[in-house]
Amino acid sequence: MTNGTALVWLRRDLRLDDNAALYYACRENARVSVVFVLNPALLADERMGAPLVNVFFDALAHLRDALREHGSDLTLVRGDFAAELLALARRSEANAIYFNEDYEPAAVARDEAVARIFESAGHGVRTFTDHVYFGAREVLRPDGTPYRMFTPYKRRWLEQRAVSRRPPFSSRDAVRGKLIAREDLGDSGLPPKPEDFGHARFRLPEAVSEKRALARLRRFLEDGGAVERYGIDRNIPAIEGTSRLSMHLRAGTIGIRTCVEAASMRSGAEKWIDELIWRDFYQMIYRNFPHVAEGPFIAAAARIPWNEPGDAFDRWCGGTTGYPIVDAGMRQLNQTGWMHNRLRMIAASFLAKHLLIDWRLGERYFERHLLDADPAQNNGGWQWAASTGTDSVPYFRIFNPLSQAKQFDPGGAFVRRYVPEIGTPAYPPPIVDHTAARARALAVYGKAIRA
Numbered sequence: 001m002t003n004g005t006a007l008v009w010l011r012r013d014l015r016l017d018d019n020a021a022l023y024y025a026c027r028e029n030a031r032v033s034v035v036f037v038l039n040p041a042l043l044a045d046e047r048m049g050a051p052l053v054n055v056f057f058d059a060l061a062h063l064r065d066a067l068r069e070h071g072s073d074l075t076l077v078r079g080d081f082a083a084e085l086l087a088l089a090r091r092s093e094a095n096a097i098y099f100n101e102d103y104e105p106a107a108v109a110r111d112e113a114v115a116r117i118f119e120s121a122g123h124g125v126r127t128f129t130d131h132v133y134f135g136a137r138e139v140l141r142p143d144g145t146p147y148r149m150f151t152p153y154k155r156r157w158l159e160q161r162a163v164s165r166r167p168p169f170s171s172r173d174a175v176r177g178k179l180i181a182r183e184d185l186g187d188s189g190l191p192p193k194p195e196d197f198g199h200a201r202f203r204l205p206e207a208v209s210e211k212r213a214l215a216r217l218r219r220f221l222e223d224g225g226a227v228e229r230y231g232i233d234r235n236i237p238a239i240e241g242t243s244r245l246s247m248h249l250r251a252g253t254i255g256i257r258t259c260v261e262a263a264s265m266r267s268g269a270e271k272w273i274d275e276l277i278w279r280d281f282y283q284m285i286y287r288n289f290p291h292v293a294e295g296p297f298i299a300a301a302a303r304i305p306w307n308e309p310g311d312a313f314d315r316w317c318g319g320t321t322g323y324p325i326v327d328a329g330m331r332q333l334n335q336t337g338w339m340h341n342r343l344r345m346i347a348a349s350f351l352a353k354h355l356l357i358d359w360r361l362g363e364r365y366f367e368r369h370l371l372d373a374d375p376a377q378n379n380g381g382w383q384w385a386a387s388t389g390t391d392s393v394p395y396f397r398i399f400n401p402l403s404q405a406k407q408f409d410p411g412g413a414f415v416r417r418y419v420p421e422i423g424t425p426a427y428p429p430p431i432v433d434h435t436a437a438r439a440r441a442l443a444v445y446g447k448a449i450r451a
């Protein structure tokens, strides 16, 4: 414990509870202030969508309220990360910065730059694993290299957890008496608005707050046993069979340790924990194999000759391919900012295989339209669907959108919700013939990958 003052720089961890950086900053310093940097260039990036910006700004407003309840405030600064943080450290006489790791390649570079600048100014820099249960270098193969496939990774992850549990950080308690009083922080300004950064308002399904996230987790795990039915219900888009926590996990209004630990107290939650392990897995892949951010995980897949996107891509985006289950999924995305996992798989496979359009275009489209847009998980999902990634099943798994619809939306309830014109002349004929498209994909993929 020092007598110093620390800045806690929050990014994708917009919460007071179960927050590693906040916890250690409070344990190791006399005074702590919490800061978020609004970087106009990042917010204007073409990969940043209005839904995600709205999620983050709502979470910031709730975080500010939570800090005010503690007599403190959220410090918001605008501009270049390193310059603004260093200037703030000088103004507030802070001598250390604490933050949680982020695995996006651009974030890694940014964080290294901030750390260098702080260190050369003589300040302490402390970083922590927080947004994943196990860090990218914690679950490794016996030879010390990262896993490339999910199943052995999961086995090792579970073994590791049996001997090294990560309970949630009690940071909500640790902040007591440590946060700098609001009157000593200066005016932090109003919470940001999406339109100030060129983004439209997007209707959020609920508040992006810690309170809401925790209530959602409790409801999913405790009431009525939704988690026990998850193994089956998770595949049925017409019902709410999943936790809908992804937006909260993205902005960090709930911690991953809180989710894993709460679920592990509950019998029948294994399948749900598997999905949280998938999340760790894709984060680990993104950190250890950063080339996936730009192209395929498997080198041979770079040879696939993609079609020009053209009109087919526009029809896929707008949900007018003439394949009802694909169209319903895309319209759910466009209208609500969330898409059911089964539909993400079907729609992604359809773009990459049936239309032979570069999966990266679909990845970008999802990024700009999802409330839970997360580069690592989105990339993992897309590479899985396009058979360019870590999946052990080869390219000849091609989802049949007709049989998928029969299996997972048998009465057509979900499709009718989003494609009410189905069966009328207003609904377009299929953009491609399934059998012919499947044969074409097999030929093109086969030639590229076996070449």
Ligand SMILES: Cc1cc2nc3c(=O)[nH]c(=O)nc-3n(C[C@H](O)[C@H](O)[C@H](O)COP(=O)(O)OP(=O)(O)OC[C@H]3O[C@@H](n4cnc5c(N)ncnc54)[C@H](O)[C@@H]3O)c2cc1C
Pocket: 234, 242, 243, 244, 245, 246, 247, 249, 250, 275, 276, 278, 279, 282, 339, 340, 341, 342, 344, 345, 348, 366, 370, 372, 373, 374, 375, 377, 378, 379, 380, 381, 382, 385
């Ligand atoms: C093409 C494609 C793109 C995707 N893009 C994203 C994305 O940008 N952001 C995102 O959070 N998820 C993404 N996913 C994974 C998954 O579809 C969503 O996490 C899930 O639908 C969110 O709903 P939920 O919170 O109710 O999930 P639940 O089923 O309740 O799962 C709980 C949590 O586990 C994690 N999770 C669940 N499924 C997966 C998975 N297959 N891979 C990795 N993590 C998973 C998520 O954090 C999720 O919130 C994508 C999947 C595919 C196939």
